Amino acid sequence: MSDTTQSIDLNVELNRRGFVKACTMVAAALGISEAMIPKLLEAATSAERPPVLWLHFQECTGCTETLLRGSHPDISRLILEIISLDYHETVMAAAGHQAEKSLQDTLDKYAGKFLCVVEGSIPTKDNGIYCKIAGRTAVDILAEVAPKAAAIIAIGNCATFGNVQAAAPNPTGAKGVRDLVFDTPVINVSGCPPNPISFLGTVLHYLTFNRLPVTDQLGRPLFAYGRRIHDHCERRAHFDEGRFAEEFGDFGHRNGYCLYKVGCKGPETFANCPSVRWNDVEAWPVSVGHGCIGCTEPKFWDTMTPFYERLPNVKIPGIGGVNVDKAGKTILGIAAAAVGIHAAVGIGKKLSRSTKDDKKDI
Amino acid sequence: MIYEKYYVWSILLRLYHWCLVISVVALVVTGFYIHSPWTLTTLEGTGLYPVLAMRNIHGLAAYLFTAAILTRIFLLLFGNRHERITDMLPVTSRNLRNMSTTFCSYGYLRDCHDDERLGHNVMAGMIYILTMIVALFQVASGFYLRLPENTFWQKWGIILFSSQQHARYIHHLLMWYFIIFALVHIYLVIWNDLTNEDGITSSIFTGNKFRPRGIK
Numbered sequence: 001m002s003d004t005t006q007s008i009d010l011n012v013e014l015n016r017r018g019f020v021k022a023c024t025m026v027a028a029a030l031g032i033s034e035a036m037i038p039k040l041l042e043a044a045t046s047a048e049r050p051p052v053l054w055l056h057f058q059e060c061t062g063c064t065e066t067l068l069r070g071s072h073p074d075i076s077r078l079i080l081e082i083i084s085l086d087y088h089e090t091v092m093a094a095a096g097h098q099a100e101k102s103l104q105d106t107l108d109k110y111a112g113k114f115l116c117v118v119e120g121s122i123p124t125k126d127n128g129i130y131c132k133i134a135g136r137t138a139v140d141i142l143a144e145v146a147p148k149a150a151a152i153i154a155i156g157n158c159a160t161f162g163n164v165q166a167a168a169p170n171p172t173g174a175k176g177v178r179d180l181v182f183d184t185p186v187i188n189v190s191g192c193p194p195n196p197i198s199f200l201g202t203v204l205h206y207l208t209f210n211r212l213p214v215t216d217q218l219g220r221p222l223f224a225y226g227r228r229i230h231d232h233c234e235r236r237a238h239f240d241e242g243r244f245a246e247e248f249g250d251f252g253h254r255n256g257y258c259l260y261k262v263g264c265k266g267p268e269t270f271a272n273c274p275s276v277r278w279n280d281v282e283a284w285p286v287s288v289g290h291g292c293i294g295c296t297e298p299k300f301w302d303t304m305t306p307f308y309e310r311l312p313n314v315k316i317p318g319i320g321g322v323n324v325d326k327a328g329k330t331i332l333g334i335a336a337a338a339v340g341i342h343a344a345v346g347i348g349k350k351l352s353r354s355t356k357d358d359k360k361d362i
Numbered sequence: 363m364i365y366e367k368y369y370v371w372s373i374l375l376r377l378y379h380w381c382l383v384i385s386v387v388a389l390v391v392t393g394f395y396i397h398s399p400w401t402l403t404t405l406e407g408t409g410l411y412p413v414l415a416m417r418n419i420h421g422l423a424a425y426l427f428t429a430a431i432l433t434r435i436f437l438l439l440f441g442n443r444h445e446r447i448t449d450m451l452p453v454t455s456r457n458l459r460n461m462s463t464t465f466c467s468y469g470y471l472r473d474c475h476d477d478e479r480l481g482h483n484v485m486a487g488m489i490y491i492l493t494m495i496v497a498l499f500q501v502a503s504g505f506y507l508r509l510p511e512n513t514f515w516q517k518w519g520i521i522l523f524s525s526q527q528h529a530r531y532i533h534h535l536l537m538w539y540f541i542i543f544a545l546v547h548i549y550l551v552i553w554n555d556l557t558n559e560d561g562i563t564s565s566i567f568t569g570n571k572f573r574p575r576g577i578k
Contacts, residue, residue: 217520228510228526242412244403251404261398268526270510294527303527310397311531324531328538335542339549342468346553349470 019044022078026204029197029276030223036208043207044082050207051106051114053145054088057138058131058165058174059120063156064090066193079200082207083115089133100134107148115206116149116184118142118177121158121165125173139180146181151212153187154178155199157295160188160219167301178219187212188219192295197276198224218298220270229266229292232274235259253289263308264291271296365572370444370480371565375437379566381430386540388423392416393537424504431497438494444480450487457484467557475558480571486550489543496539503533 023040032040043049054064068076068091085091086106087099094102106114120138123130128137146152154177157163165174178186189199202221205213213221230236238244238258245253245262253262260267269292273284285292294304303312313321322330371379395401395416438447452458456478463476464483476483482490499522505512506519506529523529554562560571 217516226511240411240414241405241408242399242401242403242410243405244399246403257403261403265527268530270526294525297525297527299525299528303525303531311534312527314535324534324538328535328541331538332542332545335545339546343549343553345470346557 019078019081022200023204026078026197026201029272030201030205030213040204040208044078044204046207049082049084050150051086051110052083052088052117053103053106053114053149054085054117054119055138055141055145056089056133057118057120057122057142057159058172059156059158061090061119063119063193064088067196067199076196079196079203083203086114103145107145111148113150114148115203116145116152118152118154118159119156121162121174121176122180123165123172123174124180125171130172142177142180146177146184149184151185151187151206152177152181153189153199153202154219155189156194157190157192157300160190161298161300163192164301166299185212186219187215187221190218190220190225190296191271192300194296195224195272195276195278198272216270220296224272224276225270225296227270227272229269229271229274229286232272233266233286234274235286248289256289259286259289259291260310262291263306263310265294265297265300265304265307266292268304269294269297364575365559366575367570367572368480369569370442370571371569372437372442372445373569374433375441375445376566376569378430378433378437381426381433385423385427385430386544388419389427390537390541392420392423393534396420397534421508424501424508427497428501431494431501434494438491444482447491449481450484450491452484452488457487460484477573480560480573493539493543496536500533500536500540503529503536507533 020037020041023044024034024037027034027037027040056064067079080091087103089099092099092102120131122128122138122142124139128139131138133141154160158165158174159177161176162170162174162179165172166176176188178188187202189202191198198221201223202213205211205221205223213223215221216225218225230239233239235256235258238256239260243252243255243257245257245259247253248262253259258264264286266286271292273292274286277284277287291307293307294300297304305312309323311324314324314327315321316327396413399413399416401412437445438450440446443449448454449457452461460476460479461484463474464485466472466474468485481487502515502518503523506515506523507526509515510519510526519526519529523532551563554560560573562571565571
């Protein structure tokens, strides 16, 4: 056992075999024919690959981490290999003025040709002072870079929909790229973090076919976000047959039943997690017993929480969050009380009138 | 007193009403089940598909509900004069007058009747129009949840409700509108039957209402 651990190849070079393997995985995720794999390989090795500017704004760098520390080394190597990262604050060697210079150089030299990847939301409140890089606000940087880019890939829920920064009350006025950029095509590779294969698929699709993949109404590529998690989930049969985990650790949970009743948001979330899975170990949240939290959806911090309930609470000013059914039952109770009072007044009136009539008769 | 019989509610309206009743009851019961399945959740090897069955009933009832709502909207435009939208909203002086009469009779203020009127009172009419609007949102959110890959529903679903989760939340909240509506509606029908002589309850079965002879 210890021998095998020691003999793991720590070579960071991407060999031909790994390269073809990674491209094949991406082709499978894209759902394109194997006949297209040579085209993918050709595009990925082409000398005219567009440079990439990777902008970091309000984020945690988790998306970059996911791409670079994928347990499948070929995927992360391929990402570094096929895209020439001219500016990426996390992985670039240059720093300070040198870094800013390489950004400017790319902007000047490759205007209209480079790919821009945005990671992180853009704060717009108070002139965008909540995120500054090299003395400039995120809004300014995006306004300069976006019009010159051939296309923008917004990576992660921050760049696509604002993520937790944009959750109510959104103190910094955080927005996604598509809320601010209208003239350059923007594709949303959403998720917190997104699957590296979805990102790589989008890039390779662009390199191979010279256009962005087909998207849904929210700008997410259909090859990765075309189906709800629920519809491809391996626990779906348990759902249809009515077998559920009622709480974590109970009989149902231990037997791998559906996590719907402990708040799994698979039925409301579009992502390829059940089919592509994560980290090359055939795992994803639901497979290891935790419900989906809906991280690829807009406003997921506002609508998917509480994570272990089906629906968000009704927010009533002064009282706070109230469970939907509790709120419904309360209003129904008030309506029933009003009906009761109305009926009682009617009966009272009738009784008093009839006693008056009785007196008249006498 | 001699009463005269008037034909008020067409067959189509009565059919709509009872389809709505059946579908709403089915939708609420199966809807609660889909929200939180209450059958024994550890059954193995039964060959039963309770959640699937409930979802199928929900879908079937949803089509009945949609048909009922579309029928009522058709009648709002092309029904008889009691069924049309112009008889239900406070847009004519006659309707405005009826609104104050209804308000005073529901509030036990005076002994007031609007004997010239056979259709809905205007307060009920306004609530029914509101119900139609709520129902349309319910239909839209329902189809968006049911057919997420359909481009038409995806487009409108995202415009109206943004994510699936938010649509589901709205769908669940609006269900409570129908429950509360049913309570108040049944109460007011009984109340009207006790206080008036037009035979409101039987009118939804027979289509006929009554009023004393001599009143035009």
